[in-house]
Amino acid sequence: MATRTRRPERRQEPLSRERIVGAAVELLDAVGEGGLTFRALAERLATGPGAIYWHVTGKAELLAAASDAVVADALAEDDTTDATPQDVIRALALGLFDAIDAHPWVGTQLTRAPGQPPMVSVFERLGRQVKALRVPEAARFTAVSALLNYILGVAGQNAANARSQPPGTDRADFLDTVARAWSELDPERYAFTRGIAGRLREHDDRAEFLAGIDLILAGITANLPPGAG
Template sequence: MSAASTSSRDRIIEASIAILDGSGEDGLTFRALSERLATGPGAIYWHVPNKGDLLTAACDAIIARAMNAPLVGATPQAIIRTLALGMFDAIDAHPWVGSALTRAPGQLPMVRILERIGRQVSALGVPDEEQWATVGALLNYILGVGAQNAANGQLGRTRGIDRSDFLDAVATTWSQLDPDAYAFTRSMAAHLRGHDDRRDFLAGIDLILSGIEASRRL
């Protein structure tokens, strides 16, 4: 592919990302893209044949940025935490990425994540026969929690809900639950008001990493 062709494809992908961020998947059409780029649909089809491939290419561009963080000299644990948080932030900033990943199993966006996380799991000394399950647990947690967080944020923005007001209302409701039937939930009411989503996410990563370390000592 020539430099000019690569540049044109990159422009198409960046324009697609902007449309997806602003209008979601429904807003990404070749017509909207043509208007944004001031070009004909044929020029776009030459680089990307259909909307599915366009969505995957846009997703891959976001994932590549998140996975390419420079982490020279860091421990495998630190790298996993950084990559996981990078993915969490990327999905939060681009809510469509979560669903785009589920539509591209085995393709480059997922392969990038698998490779980068997998290398760190291997570096942690996880036995070969346990690496697939270990990487799967990390990926399921990262992508699942990241997508849910992004969905919550998007729902709040769509409905004009203030996060602090929402959490305060839920905490108030929890604090009034029956103390015998809902003892734990009631005890969490005070924590709910001020909890930090990113910090809670990293706490889950640390629990998984602690489990990996503990299993190696058995």
């Protein structure tokens, strides 16, 4: 008896750029940048690649749009009107840290395309708060760059650490393994690293990240005019 070939389920919503970008984010989260192809995206959306090209010209544009969507969510405006610039910077930094932790590919995309809208949006938001701190104009670029590089560097490294763990590995077990390896290093060559091996087991990634932000903010505001910051 002949069997019918099962047709793909028809999509329930009209195809739009927003739906395409949302599906791209899901695909990137699942299989990474290497698995993001228009064929795979078309299968996810139950459509043809040609229909996607009507909305997005190519993979580079799609990656930029997906990054922009994730960053936009991370930078969503806070309704708190009495927050200090330092508070806003901390919240912004933590939002990006969590976004890159949830979407590891975003960190790579931001550093790879510094002139694209996602990175410019982050730079602009940080810059407004640095200006609000009354940092002298000549020092603003350096201050914003220090914050931005720290955020992307630490958040990206945290995401990379998570990806390096074997599937199903508990974070506490992973840190314990690293800590034990550190504690067995040569005591003369790695005296400092051996000394903080125990701290590695106990530390909280987000808390340490924010502590680093506070150190940078302390440096930025150390020599501000009276009443500033």
